[in-house]
Amino acid sequence: MQFKSTSPARILSRTDAWISTIDHSLKTLAGVAPMARPAPEPPTPDDTLDESQRREAAALMRVNHVGEICAQALYRAQALSTRDDGLRQHLEHAAQEEIDHLAWCAGRLRELNDRPSLLNPLWYGGAFAIGTVAGLIGDKVSLGFVIETEHQVEAHLASHLERLPEGDRSSRAIVAQMKEEEARHAGEARALGGIELPAPVRGLMRMAAKVMTRTAHRI
16 A cells, blocks of 8 residues: 655645744734734714723624634634635635734724633634634635625624714724625635535524624623
């Protein structure tokens, strides 16, 4: 029986990819991943928020921050799993845009005198596992997870625009920009061949998202 050997260059490339992914994961969880674009500016200054408005705005932005933590894990795991170099570059580019979202949410949380979720390592690990499994099944399924995830995130962001205080224009500007870009990511994944996931899988994803958002709203 003959086994196909793996070239030293291929082994080195995979090792570099794992090192890069671990480095990126640590930076993401530590909140030091660099953004490429400044946060969107509101058209007019914010109104002064009372304490209940501040708490609600902060809770919603914490949920959004968790969503971006999960997006980083999902995209990085899928980029690591695919063997298609073009798809890998696309996923890494999308992840870079999501880094901006992550930084915008983190910055807004600081401005609201609040903190990210204490369970971020758990959220990251779970999303990374899902992304890895999806990537190993195949690129079309992996992209299908991107489509469904982005659709769910877009729906959450739309609901947050309804719930955020009208006077919190900074948060609203960030969420509106994120919503636009999440919709584009879903469209790009579909154009690259992503398939619609089975209804039971979509349902499980919605249930998991509901648990995550309700927990992150408080913790």
